[in-house]
Amino acid sequence: MRVLMGIALLLFALLGSILSPRPAHAALTIEIIGGGERQIPVAIAPLQGEARLPHRISEVVAADLARTGLFRMVDPGGIAPMPVEPGEVRYGDWTSRGAEALVIGSITPTADGRFEVRFRLLDVQKQVQLAGFSYTISGAQARNAAHRIADVVYEKLLGIPGAFATRIVYVVKQGPRYELQVSDADGFGAQTVLASNEPIISPTWAPDGNRLAYVSFEAKKPIVYVQTLSSGQRRAVANFRGSNSAPAWSPDGRRLAVVLTRDGNSQIYMMSAQGGSASRLSNSASIDTEPNFSPDGQSLLFTSDRGGSPQIYRMSVSGGSVERLTFDGTYNVSPRYSPDGKSFVYVQRSGGRFNLMLQELGTRQVIPLTDGVIDESPSFAPNGRMILYASKQGGRGILAAVSNDGRIKQRLTVQSGDVREPAWGPMQKGF
Amino acid sequence: MRRILVSAVIVGVLAGCAGKDVKDEAPVEERRPDAVTAPPVTAPQQKPKPPVVTQVESKPLGANPLKDPNNILSKRSVLFDYDSAAVKDEFKPIVTAHAKYLTDNRGRKVVVQGNTDERGSREYNLALGQRRAESVKKMMMLLGATDGQIETVSFGEEKPRAMGSEESAWSQNRRADIVYDGE
Numbered sequence: 001m002r003v004l005m006g007i008a009l010l011l012f013a014l015l016g017s018i019l020s021p022r023p024a025h026a027a028l029t030i031e032i033i034g035g036g037e038r039q040i041p042v043a044i045a046p047l048q049g050e051a052r053l054p055h056r057i058s059e060v061v062a063a064d065l066a067r068t069g070l071f072r073m074v075d076p077g078g079i080a081p082m083p084v085e086p087g088e089v090r091y092g093d094w095t096s097r098g099a100e101a102l103v104i105g106s107i108t109p110t111a112d113g114r115f116e117v118r119f120r121l122l123d124v125q126k127q128v129q130l131a132g133f134s135y136t137i138s139g140a141q142a143r144n145a146a147h148r149i150a151d152v153v154y155e156k157l158l159g160i161p162g163a164f165a166t167r168i169v170y171v172v173k174q175g176p177r178y179e180l181q182v183s184d185a186d187g188f189g190a191q192t193v194l195a196s197n198e199p200i201i202s203p204t205w206a207p208d209g210n211r212l213a214y215v216s217f218e219a220k221k222p223i224v225y226v227q228t229l230s231s232g233q234r235r236a237v238a239n240f241r242g243s244n245s246a247p248a249w250s251p252d253g254r255r256l257a258v259v260l261t262r263d264g265n266s267q268i269y270m271m272s273a274q275g276g277s278a279s280r281l282s283n284s285a286s287i288d289t290e291p292n293f294s295p296d297g298q299s300l301l302f303t304s305d306r307g308g309s310p311q312i313y314r315m316s317v318s319g320g321s322v323e324r325l326t327f328d329g330t331y332n333v334s335p336r337y338s339p340d341g342k343s344f345v346y347v348q349r350s351g352g353r354f355n356l357m358l359q360e361l362g363t364r365q366v367i368p369l370t371d372g373v374i375d376e377s378p379s380f381a382p383n384g385r386m387i388l389y390a391s392k393q394g395g396r397g398i399l400a401a402v403s404n405d406g407r408i409k410q411r412l413t414v415q416s417g418d419v420r421e422p423a424w425g426p427m428q429k430g431f
Numbered sequence: 432m433r434r435i436l437v438s439a440v441i442v443g444v445l446a447g448c449a450g451k452d453v454k455d456e457a458p459v460e461e462r463r464p465d466a467v468t469a470p471p472v473t474a475p476q477q478k479p480k481p482p483v484v485t486q487v488e489s490k491p492l493g494a495n496p497l498k499d500p501n502n503i504l505s506k507r508s509v510l511f512d513y514d515s516a517a518v519k520d521e522f523k524p525i526v527t528a529h530a531k532y533l534t535d536n537r538g539r540k541v542v543v544q545g546n547t548d549e550r551g552s553r554e555y556n557l558a559l560g561q562r563r564a565e566s567v568k569k570m571m572m573l574l575g576a577t578d579g580q581i582e583t584v585s586f587g588e589e590k591p592r593a594m595g596s597e598e599s600a601w602s603q604n605r606r607a608d609i610v611y612d613g614e
Contacts (some may be wrong), residue, residue: 022604159464199589201553215557219585221542222557243585246554259558263585264565287558303555310555333552347552354551376552395596421553 043074048106053142060146069408213247237275257291301335444600530574548601
């Protein structure tokens, strides 16, 4: 009994020292390298009354769209009066500036202290409305509302869902301190959800966008934890003898594939995301690691050196046959399925450099995506168009993103610290 | 009153020292029990118990073979070649000595911590570090240590001993460390 109490006290003390959620000060800044061949010219008019909000919605929408490299922002400056309703739009003002699409709207305070955000997306050439929505938000939700407007514009103009109203997770190392941080996809609103003096690696989002699985070394060995963001509660779900790592969520969010060494070598096991027992899935005398579920939950990509060098393989989650997918080079690791399941991104070492590659599963065609010295830890945006990854600049870890055709690159830098292990979160539901 | 307080502090300090030293000198199993650490917990106003004091004073430094710099058991690191988990000849005497120590001291346990250099995937490196730790464990078991005495874990590339992105640092970081329970 005394022993139990001692353990409980120790755990309490540990939790106290480790869990200290607080806003992070380092904001990510974004820099775009390259751009699409054809950029759609779009004008985002200032929304009437938007100065009432802590962030100007039109500016956030424009920054979101510009960052993709797929849009060219048309300056609305000098147009007066700025249109708010479709009937007020003088289309000649906008066609003369080359705009093909226009966003207009307004912010109106509501009786309960919130704000009604109304916006319309207009086709300037056809002079028709493409979309119109209204959201009622708190002032603190201004950026989120802007990201949702950008998502609507992106989808209406490109026919693909946007991924602006999403979050990312990454690890910042500052001196001896490791912080697991969650921010909006544009780097704003970073919050530290876990701080520790021991390494944290491999964070990954549950499909619900409210739980993270990650590996923490706080107990002097790698243990897989699941943490719920809304409550801050965390639990060691895989803490077996040996090392526990590489968590991957099943698409239904109920199971985790993990890598355990309790039987000797690193092998892939399946277990409940709540913890409990684990059943062995891979069966080799080699290293099998970095599992990643297909979107339909039927198969797993993973890294194995069963052929003598690390390569990417695929297997069914029900066991059975294993298929090798990479043959070029002697080091292919860290596979991640695209959200449509038709391709996967991975890291290839070639001539001492580590770069992201994309393989189409149907054709086995491989496209090189990046050309940095050390690019690693890739993860897809939920719309499949961008891939977030870790890179190095001046010996420091930074985050970067590349389009799935390799043409558009973004660099996200924090003011200080070494940033690594990014993962892009799922689409968010509601505000 | 002041004297009592002062002596109570001394008891605490002494007991603290005793606790630590005794833990290090764990092969003598009789010295590990709770009685040693009891004084500071129970009655700080009592006079020091003689056994505690004598024990501290009578213990010569370096009596612990695991800490004695002249003893091979104080060497704890096994270095590896790039992309290899094979224990090199120059490190076999170290592994052999620890295997013998574990064989002779069945109550002792170790954790073998595998490490890699910084190049490559963090998770794949975690698995490579694990393979190095397993390699050391297997050799120890061949030499008489038991499975239950050795846990293998990996730190991958996460806890480098040497900083830097060149071979001189990398060679120090491709390593397995032998850590005894209580250390």
